[in-house]
Amino acid sequence: MSYLGFYKIFSTSVVGVMTYVASLSHPVASVGGINDPIYKPGMIYAPILMYHHVAPKIGDNPYYVSPDIFEQQMAWLHDNNYNVISLDKFYNSIYGDELLPSRPVVLTFDDGAKDHYLNAYPAMKKYGFTGTFYIITNDVGGRGFMSWDMLKEMVRDGMDIQSHTVHHPNLAAAGEDENRLELAKSKKVIEEKLGTTVKHLAYPGGAYSDTTIKVLEELGYLTATTVKHSQYHSPDISNYEIPRMHIDSDMESFAGFVTGRRKD
Numbered sequence: 001m002s003y004l005g006f007y008k009i010f011s012t013s014v015v016g017v018m019t020y021v022a023s024l025s026h027p028v029a030s031v032g033g034i035n036d037p038i039y040k041p042g043m044i045y046a047p048i049l050m051y052h053h054v055a056p057k058i059g060d061n062p063y064y065v066s067p068d069i070f071e072q073q074m075a076w077l078h079d080n081n082y083n084v085i086s087l088d089k090f091y092n093s094i095y096g097d098e099l100l101p102s103r104p105v106v107l108t109f110d111d112g113a114k115d116h117y118l119n120a121y122p123a124m125k126k127y128g129f130t131g132t133f134y135i136i137t138n139d140v141g142g143r144g145f146m147s148w149d150m151l152k153e154m155v156r157d158g159m160d161i162q163s164h165t166v167h168h169p170n171l172a173a174a175g176e177d178e179n180r181l182e183l184a185k186s187k188k189v190i191e192e193k194l195g196t197t198v199k200h201l202a203y204p205g206g207a208y209s210d211t212t213i214k215v216l217e218e219l220g221y222l223t224a225t226t227v228k229h230s231q232y233h234s235p236d237i238s239n240y241e242i243p244r245m246h247i248d249s250d251m252e253s254f255a256g257f258v259t260g261r262r263k264d
């Protein structure tokens with residue numbers, strides 16, 4: 001990195017410096033290996049990975065990652081010294097003054113499918129990883145979805161259960177009352193059932209409006225994640241418009257998505 005590049009990080013982000021300096025603690029792995037992160041001056045590297053189903057792939061459906069590939073992806077993160085962090089840690093570091101560890105990665109899962117409990121959770125536990133599971137409260141316990149008992153067990157193991165609304169509507173098309181119901185009720189139900197605090201939302205289909213953001217703020221949500229692709233973050237990006245990386249059932253593209261070599 002040029003002196004100018006380093007200066008730009010230094011002048012724009014203390015967290016960026018800490019992340020950059022932390023990367024030097026892996027001197028052997030930091031010489032530009034294919035599995036090393038690519039840092040961007042002025043931005044904070046901390047990819048949030050987005051999964052949907054972790055189950056045997058159905059045709060070309062991009063929303064399925066097969067369980068054996070998922071296990072390989074967890075092993076890859078472990079073997080390449082990536083540090084899986086919670087969404088709270090992510091928020092407190094990007095928007096607050098906590099320091100990120102080197103090679104930070106967040107794992108997120110949308111929709112509350114039962115295969116998260118059956119296939120993702122055991123593989124994560126094996127490596128001591130935790131993640132955020134965004135659930136649709138009206139679907140909990142339904143066919144193909146996790147039950148409250150499964151979610152309680154996961155919470156006991158450090159998994160983070162957050163909101164993906166009550167009914168998975170298009171929040172961009174919904175009026176203020178519907179936005180408020182979807183965001184307030186899902187938060188309340190999860191908090192009552194699990195005894196946890198809900199402060200993070202994933203927008204169904206990535207759709208939201210200014211009204212959605214206004215209601216999120218009123219209700220005390222700290223973050224909302226989108227489906228815009230980027231591995232890089234900044235306090236200048238709204239905490240209600242946080243990008244994530246869609247992950248598919250492939251090891252080569254996985255390495256590209258995690259390291260920053262691939263965007264789409």
Ligand SMILES: [Zn+2]
Pocket residue numbers: 110111164168203204205
């Ligand atoms: Zn969804």
